Amino acid sequence: MDANPHPMRRPHRLKLGLFSMNADGGLTLTRVPERWAATWDDIAAVARMADEAGLDFLLPIARWKGFGGEMNSREWSFETLTFAAALAGITRRIAVFSTVHVPMLHPVFAAKALATVDHASHGRAGLNIVCGWNPEEFELFGLEMIKDRYAQGLEWFEIMSRIYTEDAPFDYEGRFYSLKNVSGKPRPVQQPRPVTLNAAFSPEGRDFAAKAADYLFTTFTEVEKGRETIADMRARAAGEGREVGVYTTCHVVCRPTRAEAEDYYDHYSRAMADEASLDIYTAGKQKHSGSHEADAYRLYRQRFAAGGGTYPLVGTPEDIAAELERIAAAGFEGTTLSFVNFRDELPFFLERVMPLLTDAGLRQGNLSDA
Numbered sequence: 001m002d003a004n005p006h007p008m009r010r011p012h013r014l015k016l017g018l019f020s021m022n023a024d025g026g027l028t029l030t031r032v033p034e035r036w037a038a039t040w041d042d043i044a045a046v047a048r049m050a051d052e053a054g055l056d057f058l059l060p061i062a063r064w065k066g067f068g069g070e071m072n073s074r075e076w077s078f079e080t081l082t083f084a085a086a087l088a089g090i091t092r093r094i095a096v097f098s099t100v101h102v103p104m105l106h107p108v109f110a111a112k113a114l115a116t117v118d119h120a121s122h123g124r125a126g127l128n129i130v131c132g133w134n135p136e137e138f139e140l141f142g143l144e145m146i147k148d149r150y151a152q153g154l155e156w157f158e159i160m161s162r163i164y165t166e167d168a169p170f171d172y173e174g175r176f177y178s179l180k181n182v183s184g185k186p187r188p189v190q191q192p193r194p195v196t197l198n199a200a201f202s203p204e205g206r207d208f209a210a211k212a213a214d215y216l217f218t219t220f221t222e223v224e225k226g227r228e229t230i231a232d233m234r235a236r237a238a239g240e241g242r243e244v245g246v247y248t249t250c251h252v253v254c255r256p257t258r259a260e261a262e263d264y265y266d267h268y269s270r271a272m273a274d275e276a277s278l279d280i281y282t283a284g285k286q287k288h289s290g291s292h293e294a295d296a297y298r299l300y301r302q303r304f305a306a307g308g309g310t311y312p313l314v315g316t317p318e319d320i321a322a323e324l325e326r327i328a329a330a331g332f333e334g335t336t337l338s339f340v341n342f343r344d345e346l347p348f349f350l351e352r353v354m355p356l357l358t359d360a361g362l363r364q365g366n367l368s369d370a
Ligand SMILES: Cc1cc2nc3c(=O)[nH]c(=O)nc-3n(C[C@H](O)[C@H](O)[C@H](O)COP(=O)(O)O)c2cc1C
Pocket: 060, 061, 062, 063, 099, 129, 130, 131, 132, 133, 134, 199, 200, 201, 202, 203, 204, 205, 206, 217, 218, 219, 249, 289, 290, 291, 292, 336
Protein backbone atom coordinates (compact mmCIF):
# COMPACT_ATOMS: atom_id res chain seq x y z
CA MET A 1 0.00 0.00 0.00
CA ASP A 2 0.99 3.59 -0.60
CA ALA A 3 3.07 4.73 2.42
CA ASN A 4 0.95 7.84 2.73
CA PRO A 5 -2.44 6.96 1.25
CA HIS A 6 -5.17 9.47 0.68
CA PRO A 7 -7.33 9.59 3.83
CA MET A 8 -10.19 7.89 1.95
CA ARG A 9 -7.87 4.94 1.31
CA ARG A 10 -6.80 4.32 4.88
CA PRO A 11 -7.55 0.86 6.27
CA HIS A 12 -10.50 1.81 8.52
CA ARG A 13 -13.43 -0.42 7.60
CA LEU A 14 -15.90 2.43 8.12
CA LYS A 15 -14.67 5.87 7.06
CA LEU A 16 -16.17 8.88 8.80
CA GLY A 17 -16.42 12.51 7.77
CA LEU A 18 -18.31 15.69 8.57
CA PHE A 19 -20.83 16.99 6.05
CA SER A 20 -22.26 20.47 5.48
CA MET A 21 -20.28 22.29 8.11
CA ASN A 22 -19.84 25.19 5.65
CA ALA A 23 -23.54 26.12 5.67
CA ASP A 24 -25.86 27.57 8.27
CA GLY A 25 -28.06 24.98 9.90
CA GLY A 26 -25.65 22.25 8.71
CA LEU A 27 -28.14 19.76 7.29
CA THR A 28 -31.03 20.75 9.56
CA LEU A 29 -34.11 22.86 8.97
CA THR A 30 -34.67 23.90 12.56
CA ARG A 31 -35.26 27.10 14.53
CA VAL A 32 -33.42 26.20 17.73
CA PRO A 33 -31.05 29.01 18.77
CA GLU A 34 -28.06 26.67 19.01
CA ARG A 35 -28.41 25.64 15.34
CA TRP A 36 -25.12 25.71 13.45
CA ALA A 37 -24.26 29.27 12.45
CA ALA A 38 -21.29 28.22 10.31
CA THR A 39 -19.03 31.03 11.46
CA TRP A 40 -15.46 30.63 10.27
CA ASP A 41 -13.94 30.30 13.73
CA ASP A 42 -16.37 27.53 14.69
CA ILE A 43 -15.69 25.72 11.42
CA ALA A 44 -11.92 26.01 11.92
CA ALA A 45 -12.17 24.71 15.49
CA VAL A 46 -14.23 21.70 14.41
CA ALA A 47 -11.97 20.97 11.43
CA ARG A 48 -8.95 20.88 13.73
CA MET A 49 -10.82 18.70 16.22
CA ALA A 50 -11.81 16.22 13.50
CA ASP A 51 -8.29 16.19 12.09
CA GLU A 52 -6.68 15.52 15.45
CA ALA A 53 -9.18 12.78 16.24
CA GLY A 54 -8.32 10.99 12.99
CA LEU A 55 -11.63 11.41 11.14
CA ASP A 56 -11.24 10.82 7.42
CA PHE A 57 -12.87 13.68 5.51
CA LEU A 58 -14.56 17.07 5.51
CA LEU A 59 -17.30 17.38 2.89
CA PRO A 60 -18.91 20.76 2.24
CA ILE A 61 -22.29 21.29 0.62
CA ALA A 62 -22.58 23.46 -2.51
CA ARG A 63 -25.54 25.82 -2.16
CA TRP A 64 -26.38 29.14 -3.79
CA LYS A 65 -29.82 29.87 -2.29
CA GLY A 66 -31.49 29.43 1.07
CA PHE A 67 -34.53 27.25 1.58
CA GLY A 68 -36.91 30.04 2.65
CA GLY A 69 -39.22 29.68 5.63
CA GLU A 70 -38.29 31.42 8.84
CA MET A 71 -34.55 30.81 8.82
CA ASN A 72 -33.76 30.67 5.09
CA SER A 73 -31.27 27.95 6.00
CA ARG A 74 -28.16 27.53 3.77
CA GLU A 75 -28.32 31.02 2.36
CA TRP A 76 -25.15 31.48 4.41
CA SER A 77 -22.73 29.00 2.89
CA PHE A 78 -19.04 29.21 2.14
CA GLU A 79 -17.88 28.47 -1.40
CA THR A 80 -16.31 25.04 -1.33
CA LEU A 81 -13.03 25.23 -3.30
CA THR A 82 -11.82 28.25 -1.36
CA PHE A 83 -13.18 26.57 1.78
CA ALA A 84 -11.09 23.45 1.14
CA ALA A 85 -7.98 25.54 0.42
CA ALA A 86 -8.38 27.37 3.72
CA LEU A 87 -8.93 24.14 5.66
CA ALA A 88 -5.89 22.57 4.00
CA GLY A 89 -3.74 25.14 5.76
CA ILE A 90 -5.02 24.43 9.25
CA THR A 91 -5.28 20.62 9.14
CA ARG A 92 -2.67 17.90 8.64
CA ARG A 93 -4.25 14.53 7.88
CA ILE A 94 -7.91 14.78 6.96
CA ALA A 95 -9.25 14.83 3.37
CA VAL A 96 -10.57 18.21 2.28
CA PHE A 97 -13.33 17.87 -0.30
CA SER A 98 -14.83 20.52 -2.53
CA THR A 99 -18.32 20.19 -3.98
CA VAL A 100 -18.74 21.52 -7.47
CA HIS A 101 -21.93 22.11 -9.44
CA VAL A 102 -21.00 21.08 -12.97
CA PRO A 103 -23.18 23.63 -14.83
CA MET A 104 -22.06 26.54 -12.63
CA LEU A 105 -18.30 26.09 -12.81
CA HIS A 106 -16.19 25.78 -15.92
CA PRO A 107 -14.04 22.63 -15.94
CA VAL A 108 -10.86 24.50 -16.91
CA PHE A 109 -11.25 26.74 -13.87
CA ALA A 110 -12.24 23.82 -11.62
CA ALA A 111 -9.22 21.74 -12.71
CA LYS A 112 -6.85 24.51 -11.73
CA ALA A 113 -8.60 25.28 -8.45
CA LEU A 114 -8.70 21.64 -7.42
CA ALA A 115 -5.02 21.16 -8.28
CA THR A 116 -4.30 24.18 -6.09
CA VAL A 117 -6.11 22.57 -3.14
CA ASP A 118 -4.32 19.29 -3.79
CA HIS A 119 -0.90 20.97 -3.63
CA ALA A 120 -1.79 23.10 -0.62
CA SER A 121 -2.98 19.98 1.24
CA HIS A 122 -0.13 17.71 0.06
CA GLY A 123 -2.50 15.37 -1.74
CA ARG A 124 -5.56 15.46 0.53
CA ALA A 125 -8.02 17.08 -1.90
CA GLY A 126 -11.22 15.44 -3.06
CA LEU A 127 -14.01 16.45 -5.40
CA ASN A 128 -17.74 15.90 -5.01
CA ILE A 129 -19.14 16.32 -8.52
CA VAL A 130 -22.81 17.31 -8.39
CA CYS A 131 -24.98 18.20 -11.36
CA GLY A 132 -27.59 20.28 -9.50
CA TRP A 133 -31.26 19.77 -8.71
CA ASN A 134 -32.62 23.18 -7.70
CA PRO A 135 -33.89 25.30 -10.65
CA GLU A 136 -33.67 28.49 -8.55
CA GLU A 137 -29.94 27.99 -8.24
CA PHE A 138 -29.62 27.58 -11.99
CA GLU A 139 -31.63 30.78 -12.52
CA LEU A 140 -29.27 32.64 -10.23
CA PHE A 141 -26.55 31.88 -12.80
CA GLY A 142 -28.85 32.65 -15.75
CA LEU A 143 -28.90 28.95 -16.65
CA GLU A 144 -31.67 26.55 -17.47
CA MET A 145 -31.75 23.24 -15.62
CA ILE A 146 -31.52 20.75 -18.47
CA LYS A 147 -32.68 17.13 -18.29
CA ASP A 148 -29.49 15.32 -19.20
CA ARG A 149 -27.29 17.04 -16.65
CA TYR A 150 -25.22 13.92 -16.17
CA ALA A 151 -24.25 13.96 -19.88
CA GLN A 152 -22.80 17.41 -19.28
CA GLY A 153 -21.16 16.04 -16.13
CA LEU A 154 -19.35 13.40 -18.16
CA GLU A 155 -17.97 15.96 -20.62
CA TRP A 156 -16.92 18.15 -17.70
CA PHE A 157 -15.15 15.23 -16.05
CA GLU A 158 -13.44 14.21 -19.28
CA ILE A 159 -12.08 17.71 -19.80
CA MET A 160 -10.72 17.86 -16.26
CA SER A 161 -9.17 14.40 -16.58
CA ARG A 162 -7.49 15.26 -19.89
CA ILE A 163 -6.04 18.48 -18.48
CA TYR A 164 -4.47 16.40 -15.73
CA THR A 165 -3.07 13.67 -17.97
CA GLU A 166 -2.33 14.92 -21.48
CA ASP A 167 1.07 16.28 -22.43
CA ALA A 168 0.03 18.50 -25.33
CA PRO A 169 -2.74 21.13 -25.46
CA PHE A 170 -5.97 19.68 -26.92
CA ASP A 171 -9.14 20.93 -28.61
CA TYR A 172 -12.46 19.68 -27.26
CA GLU A 173 -15.67 19.44 -29.28
CA GLY A 174 -18.62 18.12 -27.30
CA ARG A 175 -22.33 18.81 -26.92
CA PHE A 176 -21.76 21.16 -24.01
CA TYR A 177 -18.22 22.44 -24.42
CA SER A 178 -16.27 23.66 -27.40
CA LEU A 179 -12.74 24.50 -26.26
CA LYS A 180 -9.49 25.35 -28.01
CA ASN A 181 -5.93 24.58 -27.04
CA VAL A 182 -6.70 23.40 -23.53
CA SER A 183 -3.90 22.74 -21.05
CA GLY A 184 -3.14 23.47 -17.44
CA LYS A 185 -0.33 23.02 -14.93
CA PRO A 186 0.39 22.02 -12.28
CA ARG A 187 -0.96 18.52 -12.33
CA PRO A 188 -2.44 17.56 -8.98
CA VAL A 189 -0.34 15.71 -6.41
CA GLN A 190 -2.69 12.71 -6.61
CA GLN A 191 -2.21 10.82 -9.87
CA PRO A 192 -3.93 10.71 -12.22
CA ARG A 193 -6.41 12.97 -10.35
CA PRO A 194 -7.78 13.70 -6.88
CA VAL A 195 -10.36 11.25 -5.54
CA THR A 196 -13.89 11.94 -6.73
CA LEU A 197 -17.30 11.21 -5.37
CA ASN A 198 -20.80 11.65 -6.65
CA ALA A 199 -23.95 11.80 -4.57
CA ALA A 200 -26.97 10.22 -6.21
CA PHE A 201 -29.74 7.72 -5.85
CA SER A 202 -31.19 7.66 -9.39
CA PRO A 203 -30.04 5.15 -12.04
CA GLU A 204 -28.59 8.04 -14.12
CA GLY A 205 -26.64 9.23 -11.11
CA ARG A 206 -25.29 5.77 -10.44
CA ASP A 207 -24.23 5.39 -14.08
CA PHE A 208 -22.38 8.67 -13.81
CA ALA A 209 -20.67 7.41 -10.65
CA ALA A 210 -19.71 4.20 -12.43
CA LYS A 211 -17.78 6.26 -14.99
CA ALA A 212 -16.49 9.25 -13.04
CA ALA A 213 -16.48 8.63 -9.28
CA ASP A 214 -14.38 6.61 -6.88
CA TYR A 215 -17.19 6.73 -4.33
CA LEU A 216 -20.97 6.98 -4.53
CA PHE A 217 -22.65 8.67 -1.57
CA THR A 218 -26.22 7.56 -1.35
CA THR A 219 -29.25 7.60 0.92
CA PHE A 220 -31.46 4.81 2.22
CA THR A 221 -34.58 4.72 4.37
CA GLU A 222 -33.75 1.47 6.18
CA VAL A 223 -30.30 -0.08 6.49
CA GLU A 224 -31.26 -3.37 4.83
CA LYS A 225 -32.45 -1.57 1.71
CA GLY A 226 -28.96 -0.16 1.39
CA ARG A 227 -27.70 -3.62 0.42
CA GLU A 228 -29.67 -3.45 -2.85
CA THR A 229 -28.17 -0.09 -3.73
CA ILE A 230 -24.66 -1.37 -3.05
CA ALA A 231 -25.14 -4.48 -5.18
CA ASP A 232 -26.61 -2.39 -8.00
CA MET A 233 -23.76 0.14 -7.84
CA ARG A 234 -21.12 -2.60 -7.84
CA ALA A 235 -22.68 -4.15 -10.95
CA ARG A 236 -22.80 -0.81 -12.76
CA ALA A 237 -19.18 -0.08 -11.87
CA ALA A 238 -18.08 -3.56 -12.96
CA GLY A 239 -19.75 -2.87 -16.31
CA GLU A 240 -17.28 -0.01 -16.71
CA GLY A 241 -14.38 -2.15 -15.47
CA ARG A 242 -14.16 -0.05 -12.32
CA GLU A 243 -14.78 -0.29 -8.58
CA VAL A 244 -16.85 2.32 -6.79
CA GLY A 245 -17.07 2.29 -3.00
CA VAL A 246 -20.50 3.11 -1.58
CA TYR A 247 -20.90 5.48 1.35
CA THR A 248 -23.97 6.79 3.02
CA THR A 249 -24.96 9.84 4.94
CA CYS A 250 -26.29 10.20 8.54
CA HIS A 251 -27.16 12.80 11.16
CA VAL A 252 -26.33 12.32 14.83
CA VAL A 253 -27.83 13.07 18.23
CA CYS A 254 -25.71 11.26 20.81
CA ARG A 255 -26.46 11.67 24.51
CA PRO A 256 -25.69 9.75 27.72
CA THR A 257 -29.23 8.29 27.80
CA ARG A 258 -31.59 7.30 25.02
CA ALA A 259 -34.38 9.43 26.50
CA GLU A 260 -32.21 12.55 26.40
CA ALA A 261 -31.26 11.86 22.79
CA GLU A 262 -34.81 11.20 21.67
CA ASP A 263 -36.20 14.22 23.52
CA TYR A 264 -33.68 16.52 21.93
CA TYR A 265 -34.26 14.95 18.51
CA ASP A 266 -37.99 15.66 18.74
CA HIS A 267 -37.38 19.11 20.13
CA TYR A 268 -35.22 20.39 17.30
CA SER A 269 -36.69 18.48 14.39
CA ARG A 270 -40.39 18.38 15.30
CA ALA A 271 -41.37 21.05 17.85
CA MET A 272 -38.85 23.56 16.51
CA ALA A 273 -38.76 22.47 12.85
CA ASP A 274 -38.84 25.29 10.32
CA GLU A 275 -42.08 23.94 8.80
CA ALA A 276 -42.38 26.50 6.00
CA SER A 277 -38.85 25.79 4.88
CA LEU A 278 -39.42 22.06 5.18
CA ASP A 279 -42.38 22.35 2.79
CA ILE A 280 -40.28 24.22 0.25
CA TYR A 281 -37.34 21.85 0.57
CA THR A 282 -39.25 18.59 0.33
CA ALA A 283 -41.46 19.84 -2.53
CA GLY A 284 -38.39 20.96 -4.48
CA LYS A 285 -36.48 17.75 -3.86
CA GLN A 286 -39.47 15.61 -4.76
CA LYS A 287 -40.05 17.46 -7.99
CA HIS A 288 -36.52 17.86 -9.26
CA SER A 289 -34.24 15.35 -7.58
CA GLY A 290 -34.18 11.59 -7.48
CA SER A 291 -32.12 11.64 -4.32
CA HIS A 292 -34.45 9.57 -2.14
CA GLU A 293 -36.75 6.60 -2.35
CA ALA A 294 -40.27 7.77 -3.30
CA ASP A 295 -41.70 6.91 0.13
CA ALA A 296 -39.10 8.86 2.05
CA TYR A 297 -40.90 12.21 1.97
CA ARG A 298 -44.19 10.79 3.21
CA LEU A 299 -42.81 8.43 5.84
CA TYR A 300 -39.85 10.33 7.14
CA ARG A 301 -40.64 14.06 7.08
CA GLN A 302 -38.91 14.47 10.42
CA ARG A 303 -35.63 13.26 8.94
CA PHE A 304 -35.67 16.14 6.47
CA ALA A 305 -35.88 18.68 9.30
CA ALA A 306 -33.37 16.72 11.34
CA GLY A 307 -30.73 16.15 8.66
CA GLY A 308 -31.76 16.74 5.05
CA GLY A 309 -33.33 13.29 4.74
CA THR A 310 -30.18 11.47 5.79
CA TYR A 311 -30.35 8.51 8.17
CA PRO A 312 -30.78 9.24 11.91
CA LEU A 313 -28.28 8.01 14.49
CA VAL A 314 -30.08 8.92 17.70
CA GLY A 315 -29.33 7.43 21.10
CA THR A 316 -26.54 6.54 23.48
CA PRO A 317 -22.96 6.00 22.32
CA GLU A 318 -23.67 2.25 22.40
CA ASP A 319 -26.82 2.66 20.26
CA ILE A 320 -24.96 4.69 17.71
CA ALA A 321 -21.99 2.34 17.53
CA ALA A 322 -24.40 -0.59 17.06
CA GLU A 323 -26.20 1.22 14.24
CA LEU A 324 -22.91 2.05 12.54
CA GLU A 325 -21.99 -1.64 12.79
CA ARG A 326 -25.21 -2.52 10.95
CA ILE A 327 -24.42 0.07 8.29
CA ALA A 328 -20.92 -1.36 7.80
CA ALA A 329 -22.28 -4.92 7.78
CA ALA A 330 -24.66 -3.94 4.97
CA GLY A 331 -21.55 -3.10 2.92
CA PHE A 332 -21.24 0.67 3.26
CA GLU A 333 -17.60 1.75 3.38
CA GLY A 334 -18.26 4.95 5.25
CA THR A 335 -20.70 7.65 6.17
CA THR A 336 -20.98 11.36 6.58
CA LEU A 337 -21.99 12.69 10.00
CA SER A 338 -23.78 15.93 10.76
CA PHE A 339 -24.79 17.49 14.07
CA VAL A 340 -27.12 20.30 15.09
CA ASN A 341 -24.09 22.08 16.51
CA PHE A 342 -20.84 20.44 15.42
CA ARG A 343 -18.68 22.29 17.92
CA ASP A 344 -20.82 21.45 20.96
CA GLU A 345 -21.63 17.87 20.03
CA LEU A 346 -18.61 16.41 18.21
CA PRO A 347 -16.43 16.08 21.36
CA PHE A 348 -18.88 13.69 23.04
CA PHE A 349 -19.09 11.59 19.86
CA LEU A 350 -15.31 11.43 19.56
CA GLU A 351 -14.81 10.58 23.20
CA ARG A 352 -17.55 7.98 23.56
CA VAL A 353 -18.41 6.50 20.15
CA MET A 354 -14.99 6.27 18.48
CA PRO A 355 -13.53 3.80 21.04
CA LEU A 356 -16.58 1.57 20.59
CA LEU A 357 -16.02 1.57 16.83
CA THR A 358 -12.41 0.58 17.38
CA ASP A 359 -13.52 -2.26 19.68
CA ALA A 360 -15.97 -3.38 17.01
CA GLY A 361 -13.18 -3.54 14.41
CA LEU A 362 -14.63 -0.72 12.30
CA ARG A 363 -11.80 1.68 13.10
CA GLN A 364 -8.12 1.09 13.74
CA GLY A 365 -7.73 3.71 16.44
CA ASN A 366 -6.42 7.13 15.61
CA LEU A 367 -3.98 6.48 12.78
CA SER A 368 -2.84 10.06 12.95
CA ASP A 369 -1.07 9.13 16.20
CA ALA A 370 1.14 6.79 14.16
C1 LIG B 1 -23.98 13.14 0.59
C2 LIG B 1 -24.68 14.01 -0.42
C3 LIG B 1 -24.15 15.26 -0.74
C4 LIG B 1 -24.78 16.10 -1.65
N1 LIG B 1 -24.27 17.32 -1.87
C5 LIG B 1 -24.94 18.18 -2.67
C6 LIG B 1 -24.51 19.50 -2.79
O1 LIG B 1 -23.58 19.91 -2.14
N2 LIG B 1 -25.19 20.33 -3.62
C7 LIG B 1 -26.27 19.91 -4.35
O2 LIG B 1 -26.85 20.69 -5.09
N3 LIG B 1 -26.71 18.63 -4.24
C8 LIG B 1 -26.07 17.79 -3.40
N4 LIG B 1 -26.54 16.53 -3.25
C9 LIG B 1 -27.63 16.09 -4.10
C10 LIG B 1 -27.09 15.27 -5.25
O3 LIG B 1 -26.06 15.92 -5.95
C11 LIG B 1 -28.14 14.91 -6.26
O4 LIG B 1 -28.71 16.05 -6.83
C12 LIG B 1 -29.20 14.15 -5.62
O5 LIG B 1 -28.65 13.09 -4.88
C13 LIG B 1 -30.14 13.62 -6.68
O6 LIG B 1 -29.41 12.94 -7.60
P1 LIG B 1 -30.09 11.83 -8.45
O7 LIG B 1 -31.33 12.46 -9.02
O8 LIG B 1 -29.09 11.45 -9.47
O9 LIG B 1 -30.36 10.69 -7.53
C14 LIG B 1 -25.95 15.68 -2.32
C15 LIG B 1 -26.50 14.42 -2.02
C16 LIG B 1 -25.89 13.60 -1.06
C17 LIG B 1 -26.51 12.25 -0.77
